Amino acid sequence: MPIIKKSGIITLCGRPNVGKSTLINTLVGEKVAIVTNKPQTTRNRICGILTRGESQFVFVDTPGLHKARTRLGDYMVNVVRESVADVDAVALLVEPIPNIGEPEAQLIARVKTLGCPAVLVINKGDTLERKDKLLEVIQLYSQEHDFQAVVPISAKTGEGVEELLGVLEGFLPDGPQLFPEDMTSDQPxxxxxxxxxxxxxxxxxxxxxxxxxxxxxxxxxxxxxxxxxxxxxxxxxxxxxxxxxxxxxxxxxxxxxxxxxxxxxxxxxxxxxxxxxxxxxxxxxxxxxxxxxxxxxxx
The missing domain is CATH 3.30.300.20 (K homology (KH) domain)
Structure with a gap:
């Protein structure tokens, strides 16, 4: 096994049902987060771990940012806010729709406050009939924040995921591995x-x-x-x-x-x-x- 020279923590965040859990499973190559087509499926912070080459990625899958209606909802929203802090990079997942909603606006504001590197990940590219729609989405979000990179993907088909990993690898700081090589999740x-x-x-x-x-x-x-x-x-x-x-x-x-x-x-x-x-x-x-x-x- 190669010696790990770089390791870091990357948070995946976005509104409910945008595909965070599907993406983390695709990135890790194994099911570590449950996936349904219903919002608020993820309730807790979940780590997915990928070790490849000389790098170890620790991906943090968070609940979708939504308007809380219960104390459990309050907890889930707080998990999202806390998960954006103390990480090496943030990947903001959005749908290929040229509209910035309240959840996206809140997360962008949080990223700006923390000043950590952020990548805009436009998911569900496989649902687009016209690829030129992507340009509208990219232009809109670029006006809101100076993202270090913009990567269109499909977590469902795997399209663009290798490119995303290459981009995220650039944000990993030098350091030893955080988890054993064969570990894919921190969940018991x-x-x-x-x-x-x-x-x-x-x-x-x-x-x-x-x-x-x-x-x-x-x-x-x-x-x-x-x-x-x-x-x-x-x-x-x-x-x-x-x-x-x-x-x-x-x-x-x-x-x-x-x-x-x-x-x-x-x-x-x-x-x-x-x-x-x-x-x-x-x-x-x-x-x-x-x-x-x-x-x-x-x-």
Whole structure:
């Protein structure tokens, strides 16, 4: 293995559903962040680690900056603001639309205050019918801030990602590696199991219900036969939601659990025995103790 000569921390930020989690998975080459087409999928700060050549990148995936409506929402917005501080560079992800919304304006203001290098990453290039639209987006954002670089990409197809890595590598300071070479995320396996289950809730349930769910992994044991036993409790905010999550004859919970178990097995590389329960904890998103108990707390 080459000796690591450069390493640094790069924050990915942007509005909800702009593709931050998809990009971090593409950059790292492995699924380290859950992905759905619903906003506010990411709740916590997640690190994705890429070691290649003489460089180590530590990418920080943040929740999308949105208008908070609960204490959990306040926490998520604060995570974004804090994640832009004390990093070596910021990658602001935007959609290929010539309009700067309030979330983008807030993040640009934060970057200006900190004075750290910033790259404008225009994602979802694969959705553009006319590439000249990109010029409008670039001109608009260039008037707002002097970005060190502008890189159009598609996190979904991988187009432009190599170019983005080349640009970001230029911001890595000299220094030793921060994580072991084979590490792709700083998330404990137990936490990743909970995130995988939460992803399946988001994918399988409609409207507000999945956003009011939290997952607690109450048991995580590796047996001698290499099977991993996982017990998880899904919390929701209303009895009516509990019924929907369980479904008729337990069908919905079985579907969610099966999808989660299959993904857990892919992630762990071994068999997983998963048991799930559903409990009601009313208004937990506005309860500071509950928010902290579910792992949403800052260092």
């Amino acid at each position: 396996e137990r936490q990743m199991m909970g995130e995988i289950l939460r992803e399946k809730l988001l994918l399988s349930l409609d409207k507000e219900i999945p956003h009011g769910t939290a997952v607690e992994i109450t048991r995580f044991v590796e047996r001698e036969d290499e099977v991993i036993e996982v017990e998880a409790t899904i919390y929701c905010e209303k009895n009516s939601h509990k019924g929907i999550i369980i479904g008729k004859g337990g069908a919905m919970l079985k579907k969610i659990s099966t999808l989660a178990r299959q993904d857990m097995e892919r992630f762990m590389g071994t068999k997983v025995y998963l048991q799930t329960w559903v409990k009601v904890k009313e208004n937990w998103r506005d309860n500071p103790a509950a928010i902290q108990n579910f792992g949403y707390h800052q260092d």
